[in-house]
Amino acid sequence: MRLIEVRGLGKTFCLHLLGGKRLRALHEVSFDVERGEFLGVAGRSGSGKSTLIKCIYRTYKPSRGSMLLRTPDGAVDLASLGDLEIIMLRRDFMGYVSQFLRPLPRVTALDMVAEPLRERGIDDYRARVEAEEYLERAGLAKSLWHSYPTLFSGGEQQKVNIARGLISRPRLLLLDEPTAGLDYASRERIVAMLEEAKEMETTIIGVFHDREMFLRLADRVILLEEGELRGSASGGEIASMEGLRRGVGEEHELRAACE
């Protein structure tokens, strides 16, 4: 059963400050995602991976095409859905974890993680108890739970970010390099959390730079180049996917350099 059908998705930015210069970020991208599937999105920096994720989450307004999403309340086109409906979907159905946390001044790590539950109307006590559980699993030191993420290191912020993204158990989870910049042990924790989300039938669309992540997590991988869909592989084919090697070359070189 398909959860999303993306058809002819295009995104062009019009930069009015540069005399109306047009930047084509996505062009005629079409693909499907099955319910419960983990779809990896690969490609070099600037190939349109993040643009794709942001179009689905509607942080970007798609310029063309449609994105049919089957929700429990019926099918909707994410590309043309009203802002208020998008807000509801984000609260109840669709989650997004980026590379960066946007910490709020004077809001503790625990409160940041508990917030998505409170927004769903879950009482304060329960929201906090669950937030503690998710912070524990994301591996944030207990001593930091009641301090402000504005003061955290990048890795610590990222743990808060992941916990905040997963706590509401979204049915559709959008990931934009959630493990970037994490050390080995922290990354393993995140992988375990994502594997568990997968077991709970969460549909996941994830951008990574690390080939290993695709091999471990993805059921299928699509490859973007210059904003266009250039390939797709599933299961055992992923390991030998040509563009995937190229797309994640930087990571390989980096690891080689470290070894």
Place this chain on the structure above:
Amino acid sequence: MNSVLAVEKLTKVFGNGCPDCLGGVGDGQEGNGQEGNTCPRCGSVVACAGVGFEILRGEILGLVGESGSGKSTVLRCIYLDLQPDAGCIRFGGPPGIVVRAGEVVDMEVRRELRWRRMGMVYQDPKAGLRLDVTAGGNIAERLLAADFRHVGAMRKRASGLLSRTEIPLNRLDDLPRYFSGGMQQRVQIAKALANNPELLLLDELTTGLDVSVQAQILDLIKSIQRSTGVSMLLVSHDLRVIRMLAHRTLVMKNGRLVEAGLTDQILEDPQHPYTQLLVNCMA
């Protein structure tokens, strides 16, 4: 959906006005020379023209734009401080209470709207507070309007509100005149919240406060929203404030609404040239 406020085609012109006013001004996007908000023929100022939007229960709606873009005029029309020249404003419902341009608002309705359904926090504390009446007295003034009669109950409610807004209780009987700017703003917020309004109107509430006090006020607003579910219309020219608080955001220029969208979309993928300029200035 559960609507708290709906504004339709709200228009306000300061000056004598003439038939050319609305056609003669604009955001200049179409390259038709309609720049600015002063009528080229009669010199009247079009503060807002054809503005329409809706706020849902529990929603924080941001309204941004440069000084003079008409943000505060919209806010003051909603709070019935100003009479619009055209359009209508619906509170609650539908049907709700509808205020139309050109119709006199019944005193009882006016009282209901200003003293019960809405709370207003002005940019200038002087506009929202009586500086020579104690902090507690300022709050009691609103409680009286909501038919609180028992002095003990009023004092209790006032101290609850002040502790909520982090004003030390021993200042309950002091005059706001001698409070710092940040404290005055917090007393204003306490006063606006006194009658459990369903809509809070906030006009540049952190402008002129230092950064650490700004953070306190923003955090306060967020926690109030979380615990009471009150809807808010948040007027600000500071996009950082909007990013932190608003679910959706409207952008105004020269009295017109030029863009509306999800706050993250407005900030990361602005469509209108003016919004792009605004967002670029933030970075």
